[in-house]
Amino acid sequence: MTPSKSTTSACPQCLRKIPARVFERDGRVYLSKECPTHGADEALLASDAALYWNAGPEGSKGCCALNHSCTMIFEITERCNLTCPTCFTASSPHETWQMPLEEFDRKLSTLLAQGKRDADMVQLSGGEPTIHPDIERMIALCFERGVKKVYVNTNGVRVAKDAEFVERLAALDGGRDRLQFYLQFDGFEERTHSLIRGAKGLSPVKRQAIANLHRHGLYALPVMTVTRDVNLHEIGDVVRMLVENHPKMNTLILQPAFYAGRYENERHVERLTLAEVAYEVSRQTGGMFIPEDFGPIPCSHPNCFALAVAFVRDGQVIPVSRYFPRFETWKNPGVAETIEKLSDRMPQSMLDGLADTGLVDSLIDLMAESDETVNWADYRNFLLIGIKPFMDAHTYDQDRVERRCVHVIDREGVPVSLCEYNTLRRPRGLL
Numbered sequence: 001m002t003p004s005k006s007t008t009s010a011c012p013q014c015l016r017k018i019p020a021r022v023f024e025r026d027g028r029v030y031l032s033k034e035c036p037t038h039g040a041d042e043a044l045l046a047s048d049a050a051l052y053w054n055a056g057p058e059g060s061k062g063c064c065a066l067n068h069s070c071t072m073i074f075e076i077t078e079r080c081n082l083t084c085p086t087c088f089t090a091s092s093p094h095e096t097w098q099m100p101l102e103e104f105d106r107k108l109s110t111l112l113a114q115g116k117r118d119a120d121m122v123q124l125s126g127g128e129p130t131i132h133p134d135i136e137r138m139i140a141l142c143f144e145r146g147v148k149k150v151y152v153n154t155n156g157v158r159v160a161k162d163a164e165f166v167e168r169l170a171a172l173d174g175g176r177d178r179l180q181f182y183l184q185f186d187g188f189e190e191r192t193h194s195l196i197r198g199a200k201g202l203s204p205v206k207r208q209a210i211a212n213l214h215r216h217g218l219y220a221l222p223v224m225t226v227t228r229d230v231n232l233h234e235i236g237d238v239v240r241m242l243v244e245n246h247p248k249m250n251t252l253i254l255q256p257a258f259y260a261g262r263y264e265n266e267r268h269v270e271r272l273t274l275a276e277v278a279y280e281v282s283r284q285t286g287g288m289f290i291p292e293d294f295g296p297i298p299c300s301h302p303n304c305f306a307l308a309v310a311f312v313r314d315g316q317v318i319p320v321s322r323y324f325p326r327f328e329t330w331k332n333p334g335v336a337e338t339i340e341k342l343s344d345r346m347p348q349s350m351l352d353g354l355a356d357t358g359l360v361d362s363l364i365d366l367m368a369e370s371d372e373t374v375n376w377a378d379y380r381n382f383l384l385i386g387i388k389p390f391m392d393a394h395t396y397d398q399d400r401v402e403r404r405c406v407h408v409i410d411r412e413g414v415p416v417s418l419c420e421y422n423t424l425r426r427p428r429g430l431l
Contacts, residue, residue, distance in 0.1 A: 008020060010396045016035060018036075024049045028048070073408045076138065078097040079093065079096065080126060083199075088390070100134075108141060121150075128155055139152075154184070155197070159183075183209060183210065186224050186225050187224065196231065222242065225255050227272070232272065235277070236284025250383050255390065258391070259271070289310070289317075289319055289385060294385075303400060308384065311382060404420070410425065
């Protein structure tokens, strides 16, 4: 019998929540729905039905209670120094709103008091957060409040052009590897940056941003927005760049473009899916990673994120999935205890995949170290590639939303699931 399920989605026109059905056709998975006012809509969810239905155990509620955030995203400005055609927030240099420092401090303190005092991660986003006049003080406040990791989502323009700014950020980090940068890195070709970012000459800017961060001991985490017919063919080159720069860089996020904000495309059925990106990684790297190496993390819905983890020894990339089952070890008490200890030092989402007892045992000695003395370089032996398919109004699935542990802090200071906020709560064209 062909698998199917019922869920709740949204009308792409009026955003009204409506019943929807997820079903398989010709080996692919689709979501269909019909709004009483605006009619029917159908969207492709997965290009490989087997990978979709077998992604992982949906029964688990993940690591998070309904009011808990593993990652809190603060969108601190609407302003940006680029006008990217693919921007899901429609930010631009013409926008003026930015969050006052006092408001940021108040919201951060309130959220930490309500939830987990020593939060895993805070992301500062926008717009372009590096052009916020109080970005440095905001980062310092996060550390003062006990946040373990601060990620800055950046296009890299200021990072590339303002070395003194990067030096000051490095001083805030103090060599403790607490400050990292989600850096837009869509490929190497000039055409790629022109079409995805709407600007010329960005390729050398991205490389300079990485060089400036590395020069000051800061960590760049490249995030590649992947678009069909534009840069899909560059995935292999970006993966090889990651390997060549390991351990200075050890994580790559591949993000299929989705239809929100400024980015629209009538051919929704031709959207890139998680499965297709995984197959392209395999094809373009000659099997360095294969689709089966990508598995979900228990922290979220199994079709919200796929992570491949490899151990790098003497330049050889060894995917750890080749040595342990993807799901069975999650409930192993010994593994769970070790992962819990590791998560005190690293983002939970990056650790749940490291369930192989042999590999985890090699890190146990680090657990005796204090946060002040732990050698973070030892963690860089690992290499991680994540695929993150965001939802939009066409693919919105309430089942996935309820398992999200990444939350945007809205204007009222309330944590909202990222995809729910992007789809239903974000003012059209604004933060």
